[in-house]
Amino acid sequence: MAYDSVTHANAGPLSMLGRLVADLRVRxxxxxxxxxxxxxxxxxxxxxxxxxxxxxxxxxxxFRDIAAGRYGQPSTR
Known part of the structure; x- marks a missing residue:
């Protein structure tokens, strides 16, 4: 029983870490x-x-603006 309560207590941070890693992978x-x-x-x-x-x-x-998708947009420089 004690093992189950420890495992469930850590599930929150671990699942949050998993989501962060998954988000990092997508990015x-x-x-x-x-x-x-x-x-x-x-x-x-x-x-x-x-x-x-x-x-x-x-x-x-x-070329750089075209390749970056910025061609024809107002310059921010």
């Missing part, structure tokens, strides 16, 4: 996916010729 996975998408988009943009970029109305200086 890590999302960050890794965003980084992968950013790198893929940058690679695709870097393959474009200057003529293609001019046709699209973008310059190489815009």
């Amino acid at each position: 890590f996975d999302r960050s890794a996916q965003r980084r992968h998408d950013y790198q893929r988009i940058m690679a695709e943009l870097n393959r474009l010729e200057d003529r293609d970029l001019a046709d699209l109305g973008i310059s190489r200086a815009d």
Whole structure:
């Protein structure tokens, strides 16, 4: 009986720790996916010729904003 009460007493903090670890894993996975998408988009943009970029109305200086999803948004800098 004493073992059961000790086990249940620790279940709260352990389950909270489990939720925190799961949340951290979700955040890590999302960050890794965003980084992968950013790198893929940058690679695709870097393959474009200057003529293609001019046709699209973008310059190489815009690549980071485009890849980060900030292109065309008001600057916060």
